[in-house]
Amino acid sequence: MTAPLLDLNDGNQMPALGFGTYKIIGPDAPELIGSAIDAGYRLLDTATRYDNEVEVGEAVRASSVPRDELFVTSKLPGADHGFDEARRSFEGSLERLGLDRLDLFLIHWPQPPIGKFVETWRAFIRLRDEGLVSSIGVSNFLPGHLDRLVDETSVAPAVNQIELHPFLPQNEQRVADFRLGTVTQSWTPLGRRTELLDRREITETAEKHGRTPAQVVLRWHLDLGAAPIPKSATPERFRSNLDVFDFALDDDDLERIATLETGKRIGGDPATEVQL
Numbered sequence: 001m002t003a004p005l006l007d008l009n010d011g012n013q014m015p016a017l018g019f020g021t022y023k024i025i026g027p028d029a030p031e032l033i034g035s036a037i038d039a040g041y042r043l044l045d046t047a048t049r050y051d052n053e054v055e056v057g058e059a060v061r062a063s064s065v066p067r068d069e070l071f072v073t074s075k076l077p078g079a080d081h082g083f084d085e086a087r088r089s090f091e092g093s094l095e096r097l098g099l100d101r102l103d104l105f106l107i108h109w110p111q112p113p114i115g116k117f118v119e120t121w122r123a124f125i126r127l128r129d130e131g132l133v134s135s136i137g138v139s140n141f142l143p144g145h146l147d148r149l150v151d152e153t154s155v156a157p158a159v160n161q162i163e164l165h166p167f168l169p170q171n172e173q174r175v176a177d178f179r180l181g182t183v184t185q186s187w188t189p190l191g192r193r194t195e196l197l198d199r200r201e202i203t204e205t206a207e208k209h210g211r212t213p214a215q216v217v218l219r220w221h222l223d224l225g226a227a228p229i230p231k232s233a234t235p236e237r238f239r240s241n242l243d244v245f246d247f248a249l250d251d252d253d254l255e256r257i258a259t260l261e262t263g264k265r266i267g268g269d270p271a272t273e274v275q276l
């Protein structure tokens, strides 16, 4: 089973659900990532900051699935904002991955206090125009950051990867992304190791549909039009996380899940956070 494809605003397509690789690192990682590909995952989400681009690249190169059927995302770390720095950083990612192009490259954080995300974006546009990366996007960009990119470069990101889960449904941010034709991709879609998957609103909905709590939460993302990238280092879990394309939540389920909103972030606040 593979995830269906979503249309991006640049004419490319991206799997609607992908494999998060944060913390999947070390000698066993390529084999684990390879089994996720065998299970049907086609989108692999890495970042320079995860320190596992080498392992992800090894899995891609060793896979029997052709490169052009895989979708590899990496992200530019905060320390590399700037026009020339972004190009050098991108080349470093490609080298560590051992690939000659990326499917998607994201600015990992906007870092407003540093004030360089627009010139970084100009470098991204150049990389895309040169064919080194098929699609370019951002991560953790607030509506005002997106507006600045579009006002100053006329190029809207293909993807905005943001923290999104039932505790933080990000309604206004998703409208801002949608307005630009930018696909919202959900990080920490399962709420990482919070109590989300144990909450009654989720477990009882799972029982009703004969599904697991994680499947209910992932289906919720898809129903919002967002593209989740769950991480699991457990084969049984990552297989079932992909098995979410043959059932639907009803209005009662969605209303119940909506009551879980707290508005609290698990990760940092993009308005102020500086990550190097």
Ligand code: NAP
Residues within 6 Å of the ligand: 019, 020, 021, 022, 023, 045, 046, 108, 139, 140, 161, 162, 186, 187, 188, 189, 190, 191, 192, 193, 197, 212, 214, 215, 229, 230, 231, 232, 233, 234, 237, 238, 240, 241, 267
């Ligand atoms: P997550 O996917 O919400 O949750 C991962 C946790 O859930 C792991 O502890 C995993 O355990 C567990 N899990 C997975 N499937 C499960 C299931 N079916 N049942 C029960 N538990 C399950 O959190 P995340 O890793 O923070 O986020 C996902 C990906 O988003 C990351 O890997 C990364 O690629 C990306 N990300 C991006 C940013 C950004 O700033 N752009 C920030 C954070 C994350 P096991 O591994 O033990 O199975």
